[in-house]
Amino acid sequence: MVRTGTSERPDLPIAVVIGGGGMGMSTAKRLGQHCRIVLASLSADKNPAREAALKEDGIDAVAVQCDMTDPASVDRLAAFVAERGPLRTLAHVAAFSPSMGDWRTLLAVNLVGPALIERAMLKLAQPHTAAIFVSSLAGHRPQPPSDEVLAVLDRPLAPDFFEALEALLPAAEHTSGNAYSLTKTALNRMCRQRAWAWGQKGARIVSMSPGMIATPMGALEFAGANREHKLALLAKTPLGREGTMIETADAIEFLASERASFITGTDLLVDGGVHAAMAFPED
Numbered sequence: 001m002v003r004t005g006t007s008e009r010p011d012l013p014i015a016v017v018i019g020g021g022g023m024g025m026s027t028a029k030r031l032g033q034h035c036r037i038v039l040a041s042l043s044a045d046k047n048p049a050r051e052a053a054l055k056e057d058g059i060d061a062v063a064v065q066c067d068m069t070d071p072a073s074v075d076r077l078a079a080f081v082a083e084r085g086p087l088r089t090l091a092h093v094a095a096f097s098p099s100m101g102d103w104r105t106l107l108a109v110n111l112v113g114p115a116l117i118e119r120a121m122l123k124l125a126q127p128h129t130a131a132i133f134v135s136s137l138a139g140h141r142p143q144p145p146s147d148e149v150l151a152v153l154d155r156p157l158a159p160d161f162f163e164a165l166e167a168l169l170p171a172a173e174h175t176s177g178n179a180y181s182l183t184k185t186a187l188n189r190m191c192r193q194r195a196w197a198w199g200q201k202g203a204r205i206v207s208m209s210p211g212m213i214a215t216p217m218g219a220l221e222f223a224g225a226n227r228e229h230k231l232a233l234l235a236k237t238p239l240g241r242e243g244t245m246i247e248t249a250d251a252i253e254f255l256a257s258e259r260a261s262f263i264t265g266t267d268l269l270v271d272g273g274v275h276a277a278m279a280f281p282e283d
């Protein structure tokens with residue numbers, strides 16, 4: 001039977017996008033040009049408008065509630081995706097910035113959640129599946145954490161993860177800002193550590209580290225306690241501006257594509273050059 005007035009494309013593979021904020025939606029709009037979108041995000045009340053916005057752009061999309069820090073919720077998402085079709089792309093975008101939660105909340109949202117998603121989606125991976133985890137310039141700090149701290153960060157699903165990390169760091173360092181950079185460092189490491197497991201399925205896993213990007217989350221940080229630090233970083237950015245969500249979508253689309261077919265277990269910095277510039281301050 002011929003149907004009209006629908007954007008449904010049952011012939012396309014699935015792209016799962018985790019996070020329905022600014023960068024999540026720009027990513028879904030881009031990946032939706034080649035895939036059916038499953039957008040998974042925390043706030044059930046915001047998801048119908050997100051699904052409608054994607055459909056208005058002609059994208060075959062469904063938005064579902066998922067709390068990625070809850071193993072049962074992640075399992076439900078994986079079952080939903082498995083029913084719909086082959087997984088071509090995972091774009092894990094969601095995170096909390098330092099202004100959005102406390103130390104433990106950020107550890108859970110920015111590291112335990114992505115680790116649960118990674119484990120669940122690996123089961124659905126097949127040849128040519130690509131997983132992209134949005135990390136941050138904050139994960140590339142000049143002084144990396146100690147080997148002991150890294151060893152704990154490398155096993156975020158251990159039952160004693162929070163206690164083991166807190167035992168290694170003085171209480172004064174249990175801040176949301178520190179949690180943000182530690183979790184982003186750990187996320188980059190997770191994509192390197194898990195490349196072997198994904199490779200066994202002919203699939204890839206990479207991180208993408210944005211610098212300062214003009215998103216609602218970025219604006220929140222510019223308005224808050226980090227304002228001076230962010231302005232100083234902007235002053236040191238060779239390209240002299242924030243990036244756009246179009247530019248992060250470009251990077252994610254490339255990493256997801258067959259043009260990136262030999263790129264796995266690594267990180268792509270999309271930061272206007274600020275990380276490089278900080279290594280050569282005299283220039």
Ligand SMILES: NC(=O)c1ccc[n+]([C@@H]2O[C@H](COP(=O)([O-])OP(=O)(O)OC[C@H]3O[C@@H](n4cnc5c(N)ncnc54)[C@H](OP(=O)(O)O)[C@@H]3O)[C@@H](O)[C@H]2O)c1
Binds near residue numbers: 042093209219
């Ligand atoms: N903006 C920047 O300058 C910048 C710089 C470096 C890195 N980044 C990174 O870029 C990514 C996206 O940033 P953004 O600025 O566009 O932020 P964003 O999309 O606003 O990130 C927040 C999103 O995370 C979702 N979320 C929070 N907790 C969740 C949970 N437990 N389960 C599922 N979803 C959850 C929220 O869902 P609901 O809305 O449904 O509640 C929200 O959509 C983040 O990884 C961030 O760290 C951003």
